[in-house]
Amino acid sequence: MSAVPAVVLVGPMGVGKSTVGQLLAERLGVGYRDTDDDIVAAEGRTIAEIFVDEGEPAFRAIEKRAVAVALAEHEGVLALGGGAVLDADTRALLAGHRVVYLSMHVDEAVKRTGLNAARPLLAVNPRKQWRELMEARRHLYEEVATAVVPTDDRTPEEVTQQALEALELKKA
Ligand SMILES: Nc1ncnc2c1ncn2[C@@H]1O[C@H](COP(=O)(O)OP(=O)(O)O)[C@@H](O)[C@H]1O
Ligand SMILES: O=C(O)C1=C[C@@H](OP(=O)(O)O)[C@@H](O)[C@H](O)C1
Ligand SMILES: [Mg+2]
Secondary structure, three states: OOOOOOEEEEOOOOOOHHHHHHHHHHHHOOOEEEHHHHHHHHHOOOHHHHHHHHOHHHHHHHHHHHHHHHHHHOOOEEEOOOOHHHOHHHHHHHOOOOEEEEEOOHHHHHHHHOOOOOOHHHOOOHHHHHHHHHHHHHHHHHHHOOEEEEOOOOOHHHHHHHHHHHOOOOOO
8 A cells, every 4th residue: 555644743742743633634634543543443442551551662562553554554644642753663664754743842741731641651740751751752753854843832723724834735
C-alpha cells in the first residue's frame, strides 16, 4: 500500500495533537486517524492498562507497528502518540512526510494534562516528568518536523489555522 498522510502531527502529551488533528482534517476535508486510538482498538485495552500490564517497552513495540501501518495506509491527518518519535525506525519512516510539531511550554502542559491517569507517564509529579520528557525528546520532534507551530495562548482553532499557514495549505 502506498498512501501518504496529508499531515502527520507530533509533539508532547497534551499539546493538542488529537484535538487539532480532528479540526485540521475537517478543514482539509480528509479523514482523521490517531495511532493511540488504533492501539486501543486493536488491543481492547486502554493505553494506561497496556503500560500497567506490560510496561513501556511493550507499549513502544505495539506503537511502532501501529505507526508504520497508519503511515502506509492513511491519506488524511494522522496524530501520533507523544513518544512515537523515540523510535529511530519511526523517525526514518517520517522522513519525506509533511510533519507538524505542535510545541508548548511547561506551564501550559501542566494545565492541559494535570493529574491525568490516562497519561501514565505524567501520573506522578507532572511538571518534573514533563520537563524530563522534553529534555529527552525536544530534539527528536525538531528532527522530524517540517513545520513547528507553538500552541501557547492559542485556541485549537487558532493552532489549526497556524498549521495550515505553516504548511501553505491555506493562505492567512
Ligand atoms: N490550544 C489549546 N488550548 C487549550 N487547551 C487545549 C488546546 N489544545 C488541546 N487542549 C486541551 O488539552 C488536552 C489535551 O489535548 P489532546 O488533543 O488530547 O492532546 P494530545 O493528543 O497532544 O495529547 C485536552 O483537554 C484538550 O481539550
Ligand atoms: O508521550 C508519551 O510517551 C505518550 C503519549 C500519549 O499520547 P498523547 O501524546 O496523544 O497524549 C500515549 O501514547 C502514551 O500515554 C504515551
Ligand atoms: Mg492524543
